[in-house]
Amino acid sequence: MKFGIMINEGPYTHQASDTAYHFTKAALEKGHEIFRVFFYHDGVNNSTRLTTPPQDDRHIVNRWSALAEKYKLDMVVCVAAAQRRGIADADEAKRNGKDADNLAPTFRISGLGQLIEAGIQSDRLVVFGD
Numbered sequence: 001m002k003f004g005i006m007i008n009e010g011p012y013t014h015q016a017s018d019t020a021y022h023f024t025k026a027a028l029e030k031g032h033e034i035f036r037v038f039f040y041h042d043g044v045n046n047s048t049r050l051t052t053p054p055q056d057d058r059h060i061v062n063r064w065s066a067l068a069e070k071y072k073l074d075m076v077v078c079v080a081a082a083q084r085r086g087i088a089d090a091d092e093a094k095r096n097g098k099d100a101d102n103l104a105p106t107f108r109i110s111g112l113g114q115l116i117e118a119g120i121q122s123d124r125l126v127v128f129g130d
Contacts, residue, residue, distance in 0.1 A: 002033040004118030007043035009129030011060035012053070016129030017046050021063055023126065028071050036074040036118040037064075039107075043129060044081045049104035061104050068106035075107045076114045 009016035
């Protein structure tokens with residue numbers, strides 16, 4: 001089965017990101033395909049490379065990056081939601097006159113068209129969080 005994954009909650013404020021990560025990992029290990037992982041609303045906070053949890057806590061951003069690298073996942077961050085929350089890749093930072101970027105490796109910024117495409121191309125679009 002081909003899944004699209006949508007994450008609407010931040011990494012440490014709600015269980016949704018952890019649950020989405022474990023669901024995605026388990027689906028991949030069972031041989032299913034993940035068409036795209038789309039981060040929306042507060043879910044875009046899963047993509048900042050500046051996240052620094054305590055050493056004894058899980059590092060959700062690094063988990064997503066490692067999973068994406070291992071399985072060549074398409075990890076898309078909604079551009080509008082990211083801008084509202086201060087998340088930018090190098091191009092967005094430059095375009096908006098910012099002096100730094102903070103998008104973690106393996107993530108990319110794009111628009112809602114990527115979410116629509118995921119819904120069309122996937123057998124199921126699974127949404128985590130409100």
